[in-house]
Amino acid sequence: KPTPSASAASPVPTPTSTAITTTACGATKPTLVPATRTFKAEPKLTIDEAAKYTMTLDTSCGPITIALEAAKAPRTVNLLNFLANEHFYDGTRCHRSTDVAALTVLQCGDPTGTGSGTIGFSIPEENTKGATYNRGTFAMANTGQANSTESQFFLVDKNSQLPASYTVAGQITAGLPVLDKIL
16 A cells, blocks of 8 residues: 655646645544654565556545556656665655645655655656646656655646656546545
């Protein structure tokens, strides 16, 4: 069950973004421990690029299921799998929401809950050629610089206008109403 995060700069262009200070759907706000655990290097590729992978994000409003695109973004899916197996995302909260006409996303995956956490290394962006960020897209955040994908990700609630520079790692297959509740 991967539950992802990214880097120190503002990973998604945020014309008007809101730091999330409450927990959705009346849930108890998780107590975050200082996120001090980092890794030295990208993990060895262990996924099968031809296999189908799904990821379930367990949110305070319910589960969101994502079909991951291992063939198109193998390093990213491998990273998500590695971090999930390390329980890197357990108890984290989504730290940013943006709900404007051009950009409606929920950003998650930073164990510090601030948007400035790091995993200690980054990987290149994948699956960006001609990328679009329509409702249901699951993509990786980055700093805006090349090769800066880490562990943060964003879920697209409404078709959003972004440059094709964020790894499209999957598509939400169940739980869009949950995302609607959060945003």
